[in-house]
Amino acid sequence: xxxxxxxxxxxxxxxIIGIFDMDNTTISARTRKxxxxxxxxxxxxxxxxxxxxxxxxxxxxxxxxxxxxxSPQTLEKRLK
Numbered sequence: 001x002x003x004x005x006x007x008x009x010x011x012x013x014x015x016i017i018g019i020f021d022m023d024n025t026t027i028s029a030r031t032r033k034x035x036x037x038x039x040x041x042x043x044x045x046x047x048x049x050x051x052x053x054x055x056x057x058x059x060x061x062x063x064x065x066x067x068x069x070x071s072p073q074t075l076e077k078r079l080k
Contacts, residue, residue, distance in 0.1 A: 003078050005055055005068045007047050013079060015059040021072045022051050038065045 002010040025031045035054070038044050043062070049069035057064045068075070 003075065005066055005075060006070045007049075007068070009045070009047075009066065009068075011055065011057055011066065012059065015057040016079075017056040017058055019053060019055050019072045019075050021053050025054075035065065038063070 001013045003013050003016070004010050020031075026035070035044070043064050045064055045066045047067045047069050051067035051069060053068055053070065053072045053075065055066040055068060055075065057066060
């Protein structure tokens with residue numbers, strides 16, 4: 001099954017590791033460090049609007065961080 005995360009992007013539900021709220025998680029220094037490292041490695045997939053959440057995926061051994069303008073609650077509803 002695929003989940004639409006906005007900006008004409010869909011992800012396989014089996015590849016989703018977690019859905020995280022940008023406002024709540026970026027308070028942590030560890031999360032900011034993780035996102036900075038992912039951006040430096042080129043594994044961040046940006047969105048067109050201001051991101052409200054990010055989706056961490058692992059597929060074929062590759063880790064990606066997908067930024068999305070949708071809220072985590074909306075994404076969770078789409079998973080069900």
